Amino acid sequence: EDQVTQSPEALRLQEGESSSLNCSYTVSGLRGLFWYRQDPGKGPEFLFTLYSAGEEKEKERLKATLTKKESFLHITAPKPEDSATYLCAVWYGKIIFGKGTRLHILP
């Protein structure tokens, strides 16, 4: 069955404490992988698209990487405003999402 699994489900970090979120997938014919950020009461906001293994994208304190079976979202020296749910999605015709990682950055 095609599926996307994100870990951990929830993560609490101190401000400035770097960490990584994982997204593993089992789909055939991957056309792209997306990362989104979702704040409470809002729709997901697009962050990155990765198309092939070895690709990396960066934006401020976030860096996304892709291998053949998983993607990582690295968060460097996070700030409280980085607190949100981070979602990954795979595109293989349909676009399906993982359940997300709830990230909480403590000041």
Added chain:
Amino acid sequence: KAGVTQTPRYLIKTRGQQVTLSCSPISGHRSVSWYQQTPGQGLQFLFEYFSETQRNKGNFPGRFSGRQFSNSRSEMNVSTLELGDSALYLCASRDENSPLHFGNGTRLTVT
């Protein structure tokens, strides 16, 4: 450019009723997708429409249906509502080969 607009923002319905949700995509986007989001299941794919045709479909019962109009606006209908249909319904539009751009959703509560 204006973003994806969903109406209404909140709805309260009773079991057995039906409901219609509306979505206006970003101008120029011909693909519209619908997702159901619940705390336990996350974002689950309902269906995708492209140029008025359903292009992909998720694993939801036939009570969930949709359509797309010639101006790319889309509606989603749920008939014979059940308590378990309470969720945030998200609409997203995209250009070919671009990521999804989401609206802020319609929060449906079924009592």
